[in-house]
Amino acid sequence: MDSRQLRYFAAIYEQGSLGRAAITQRVAASALSHHLARLEAELGCALFRRKPRGMEPTAAGRRLYEHARSILKAMKAAEADLRQSGERVSGPVSVGMSYSGVKAIGVELVSRVLRDFPDVQLALTESLSGAALPHLLTSDVDMALIYNPPADSALRSEPVLEERMVCVGRPELIGAGDAPLTFTELLELPIILLRQGVSARALMDDVTLLKKIEARARLQMNSVQAIVGSLEAGLGCLIGTRLFMKDQLEAGTVHARPIEAPTLSRTLYLCHLAARPPTFASDAIRALILSLVRHEVEEGRWDAQLLLD
Structure with missing residues (x-):
């Protein structure tokens, strides 16, 4: 396997046909077909299913594309980096x-x-x-x-920094004072969670406490705008940082209270x-x-x- 084979393979994958890939690579479609056949023979598996209207990647083809994209990007960055190492940062x-x-x-x-x-x-x-x-x-x-x-x-x-988490919501929902909320008190509130995708740990360091919060959460959202609007409307409260809700805290539309017993943080x-x-x-x-x-x-x-x- 060499870089040219990977480049041609990636072009076929992205364009969905030999003909369109040949145009982007400025080579004959027969040359692309030849290099693809050699690559499939070397790897011992089919990378595409040939169809009347194009090329459909197999499971092996999809896996190889993830590797190829990373490799080709790294090669391009290395070439640019070393070529210009004696010049300005670029x-x-x-x-x-x-x-x-x-x-x-x-x-x-x-x-x-x-x-x-x-x-x-x-x-x-x-x-x-x-x-x-x-x-x-x-x-x-x-x-x-x-x-x-x-x-x-x-x-x-x-590691860069550690942030303390606070409870943010309307004062009439979480209380208008600055006294800390205990974790037990926090769980009794209508919590809105910002869904964290594949890494739920992004919310806080302690996974055990996070699972308890997830079990009691009223809503989970992927939209920052929806969460901000829901908090301002008094529909629930958020476990987050002061920075996350800085504009709303400064405007006075929501209030923040510390959390203790235990404190919650993220790194x-x-x-x-x-x-x-x-x-x-x-x-x-x-x-x-x-x-x-x-x-x-x-x-x-x-x-x-x-x-x-």
Whole structure:
């Protein structure tokens, strides 16, 4: 298997036919067919089902495409990185962040990249907290700020900060005072959960407590807008961070109370794929992200405890 075979295979997969793939690769369809046949012979399995109107990937073809996409992206990044290593920092860098991360540093990150690294092509992906991990594992992003990632040898994770969770809702629902709610009292409230996708751990560190909350939750939603609207309408309360509901807290439409006995927290990590070496550009963006996070915490705009060295 070589890079050309993978490139041709990926083109056939994405275009759905030999003819359309041949046009994108600027080679004859017969040449693509030849390379595909050799690749299938080497792997010992069919990668496509030939149909009158195109090519349908088999299960093996779908699995290979996930590998091929990651490999080809890494090869392209390595080529660009080394070719320009003696010049200005340049090249594509994709970053994944949760809604809270984008709220805290997203605009400043984009502004600083445009100013300080004009030759870097930044792609910023916002997702719900638990959805950032799949984006990284499928190589859709080069790095991601992820809450409570699993212990996985495929990941290289560095702790960034720890956030205390609070209960947010209308004062008439959760109480207007600032006295902490106990965990037992919290479970008696109509909780609305932000669904975390494949990584429910993104809500908090303690999985045992999380399961108790999930069992008592009134609603689970994937929409930030729907949750904000529901909280303001008094339909329930949220276990989250002050940053997540910062605008609404400052406007006074909702109120926040600490949680104790026990306290709830979550830890934010900056994660990379262990098998993918960093580029000059990704190293520069990593350093910038950590610098921006540190600044926001030290200035008191991100209510958290830094874990950075």
